[in-house]
Amino acid sequence: MNNQDLKNLLKIYEQKRNNAEMECENKINNFYNNNPNLSAIVEQINLTSITISKEILQNHNNTVIELNKKLDILKEKKKKILEKMNIDDSFFSPNYECKLCNDTGYLINNNNIMCTCLKQKLMDLLYNKSNIYNLEKENFSNFNDSLYSDKIDEKKYNSIISPRENINNIKKIANNFIENFDNPDEKNLLFTGNTGLGKTFLSNCIANQIIKNGKTALYQTAPIMLDSIIDYRFGKTDNFVYENILSVDLLIIDDLGTESINNLKFTELFNIINTRLLNQNNKITKTIISTNLSLNNLFNTYDERIFSRLAGYYNICRFYGDDIRIKSTY
Ligand SMILES: [Zn+2]
Incomplete structure (x- = not known):
């Protein structure tokens, strides 16, 4: 840090x-x-x-x-x-912004423990990602299902429900995920589908809500995350990044499959996915992974160990439809 x-x-x-x-x-x-x-x-x-x-x-x-x-x-x-x-x-009494730490950055009843509000701000600074948590734009109230077609096209989408019904189902899954975040049995989320279908938007909506609920969230694209871990392994950076990737309440790994792959990165990726499933120290950690790869391509790209974790512990949500970026601003 x-x-x-x-x-x-x-x-x-x-x-x-x-x-x-x-x-x-x-x-x-x-x-x-x-x-x-x-x-x-x-x-x-x-x-x-x-x-x-x-x-x-x-x-x-x-x-x-x-x-x-x-x-x-x-x-x-x-x-x-x-x-x-x-x-x-x-x-x-003064109306402090954070009631957990009275705006000191450290918990009222234990000032050795850093408050989540300060942790989150440090992470935002570190990754220069503070604008990713754009509470005004990227939240569920700006979620517009009319951007998704209500026409069923089994041939085109390989599904018997319309893109709109599908996205509303995914939204329900996302809401359940937020509501049951602290339940160890609640699965993580895997978003698959082409670009421009709202995967990142929905991930950020979830992150915003999780942060509002007093937890920490970290957004990383797979290439940047894996590069920074390799940098840490070679002693180029301190362990703040790595520790947070393992321990942040909600980790979002975006664009999985766009990184250049090698064995070292496979191992690190498996380690992250697996460690976060263990909920170490009785702390629930959850992960959202999004990828443009289809399940088949995921299976062909990553080894069986990674794939079996994804298949077993992740709720798989397939996004389909037409590129909504043409129709909206996000
Ligand atoms: Zn605080």
Whole structure:
């Protein structure tokens, strides 16, 4: 991992945190300015607390008891007023963007563990892929099944259902995949079919939803992924890339079959697919692979070990129809 990237991100986090805290302070100040009665009570609470501390230091126990009684009454008064106004404690705390880490980048209850929000940002930076997670464009609400023909053409598509019905079936499978992501029995996804049928779009829709659900996702094309692993093996890069390929919650391997193949890459590819199936350390990892190759071509290109993993542990979705890129912008 690039330390400078982490430092820069942590600076942005600090800024974010400061903004949230300042905003909160302003909000509270405004609130008390508009509610002078309450403001007076809070001031009394503060003064009483200070006096109590002083009296404790001087061992004036009876006074302390009296003052504590007074403090309780004041607090009760404050509580009642706030309840009447329908205001709870959360009003007085900053509205951090990430509730898991309060925008510190590390978990609230264990600050040795990096929060998924920071991990995801590091990965986006590392692969310069932040625009792949374009939440506004690539999400299910922009999924338009009318781009797929509703005409059945068994000869042309080698299927008895129309491309539209087919894509809606695949969408259902994708939704189930998201919903059951943490279920070890839920299969991974293999998207096959020609380019321009929405495989990458659908993968990104899924990734966006998975990230929204607080998990990490990493998008890689097969050629770049395998090259970067070989680079790591030869000591040209550190292990951040490789570790994340193995451990990220959702890995998307796009364009499988477009890489130049050799035995070294076969082994690495098998290792990735197999390791991610093992759900090591009780951590569920899932993978989406998409390829322009047909199943037959996949079988001919990759050895039996890889193919048997794909056939056994992947839900195979065949995309067919006419190139939708001509009809849409994605
Ligand atoms: Zn976080």
